[in-house]
Amino acid sequence: MIYFDNAASSWPKPGGVTKAMENYLNDFSANPGRSGHKLARQAGNVVLGTRQRLAALINSPSSERIVFTLNATEALNTAILGSVETQDHVITTTMEHNSVLRPLNYAAKQGVEVEIITCNRNGLVDPDKIRSAIKQNTKLIAVGHASNVTGSIQPIEEIGEIARGADIPFLLDAAQTAGAVPIDVQKQNVSLLAITGHKSLLGPQGTGALYVADGLTVNPLKYGGTGSYSELEEQPFEFPDYLESGTLNGVGIAGLGAALSYIEERGLSEIINYKKNLVYQLINGLKGINNIQIYGHVNGVETVPVVSFSVSGCDSSEIAFILDSVYDMAVRPGLHCAPLAHKTIGTFPEGTIRVSLSVFNTKDEVAAFISAIKEIVKDMT
Ligand SMILES: Cc1ncc(COP(=O)(O)O)c(C=O)c1O
Incomplete structure (x- = not known):
């Protein structure tokens, strides 16, 4: 084929991916971040290693701001639905994937005003149109880094500058770009970055991540056990735990770590x-x-x-x-x-x-x- x-x-994945997943399953598939025994610590170290690799890949100032998700869709839903409320205004573009459009349409039904900027025939958005669309109640600018239809890369440096100047969080959908083009969340003024593990990052399905800039609050989509602050009945407000309830896909994250190390080496x-x-x-x-x-x-x-x-x-x-x-x-x-x-x-x-x-x-x-x-x-x- x-x-x-x-x-x-x-597909295929680098050879190291299967091996890392096999090792994780066979040697120490305990619950990362729970229990504190040797095997749990070993699993926790694998998760931490992948988190650090992802942070390095996108130049996140710290690995704690990398939250593991199942895929880009989960990251985008968290970023969008956790950021906007009724009467807020969101700016996006006509080149977006349904994983951006559908949560935004859901938000629109809850009273969020969604403004969709029309791109040109090559799939590119004019940053000036984004600038002109900004209103007092604009709470998010959500743009796909590269189109999954045409492959065209949006002028995100300019959009990031505009967002920073207006003090509006900039959500970048990097489903098609993480592992395909360099990303620097600090230089590019990206506040929220949605990543998937199973495309150009060459990792297994069931892996993804959301980067959340320091100081930015995004409400969780899920609440539950985090392995930390077990005495609390409320969700602990500490990253990454705040947005990472429930047992992680440790075996997938092990595979993603190996894929990232392949990318680093090559x-x-x-x-x-x-x-x-x-x-x-x-x-x-x-x-x-x-x-x-x-x-x-x-x-x-x-x-x-x-x-x-x-x-x-x-x-x-x-x-x-x-x-x-x-x-x-x-x-x-x-x-x-x-x-x-x-x-x-x-x-x-x-x-x-x-x-x-x-x-x-x-x-x-x-x-x-x-x-x-x-x-x-x-x-x-
Ligand atoms: C631009 C874009 N955004 C989001 C997604 C959703 O990614 P995932 O399947 O990892 O949720 C895709 C998947 O094709 C995509 O191409």
Whole structure:
């Protein structure tokens, strides 16, 4: 199988991930942060190690401000629903994933005013439109770092500056960028960062995190046991425990730690360059095929390795089905959980064929994909 669905979940994982998860399960799968015995301490150290690695990856001033979640969706729900109340105003964009749009729509039903800024056809938001939308009751600016449909990276430095200047928390959805582009929450003025472990961070499913800037309060979505302050009947107001109720996914976090150490060893910039070359090869190959339209990848727009395209007159699901059944290649067709993004780039409701690359894909795989698409398009048009 040639796997090009890494924006959904990356596969394969670095070898160390399985090993770390196996070790955790077999050797010391006790409850991290509870009980205090040797095995619990060993599990706790693994959790702490991954927390510290994540903190280093995004330049968080401290690892306590990294809260583990199940995925980016849980992090985004906590950040959004824990930050806004009735009559607050939130600014977001049309390129957002449903994991941002749906909690915001829920909040809107509770009386929160949600303002959605329309992006251009390449999926980019104009920071000035965000600046102009700010009102006295604006309590959050929520933006996706990179689109999971077009791959385009938003001008987050400018948005972060605007948010900082107006003293409004800036929530960045880094589901497609953590492990794919450098992130520096301090330099980029990010107050809340939603991360997922199972995409470009190369970790297992069931892992993610929310970074919360020092001094910022976000109400928990869940209340319960934290292993700390057991004498208290109320949720302890200490990070990360405040937002981390219930036993963590220790085995997943062990795997994520190993994935992060793979990224550290190989080097993020080497990984970025490797994938950039594959994207370049893919785009050039697709451009040479008649009737193909590529979305978002234009000069001057930075992207993650996500390429969406359509073939005029052809159904994307049919092409994906042929790729899977005849060529043993995995892509994602249709709408990618971001309906407004498709409306923005003009691919609603038919959607696109999305090819998303990982550091384990190769030039030969990309070349094979281009040949396959050439044959399919020839047969279908
Ligand atoms: C931009 C974006 N945000 C959020 C999510 C949700 O991520 P998760 O599946 O880890 O909850 C995704 C997943 O595809 C995404 O692409």
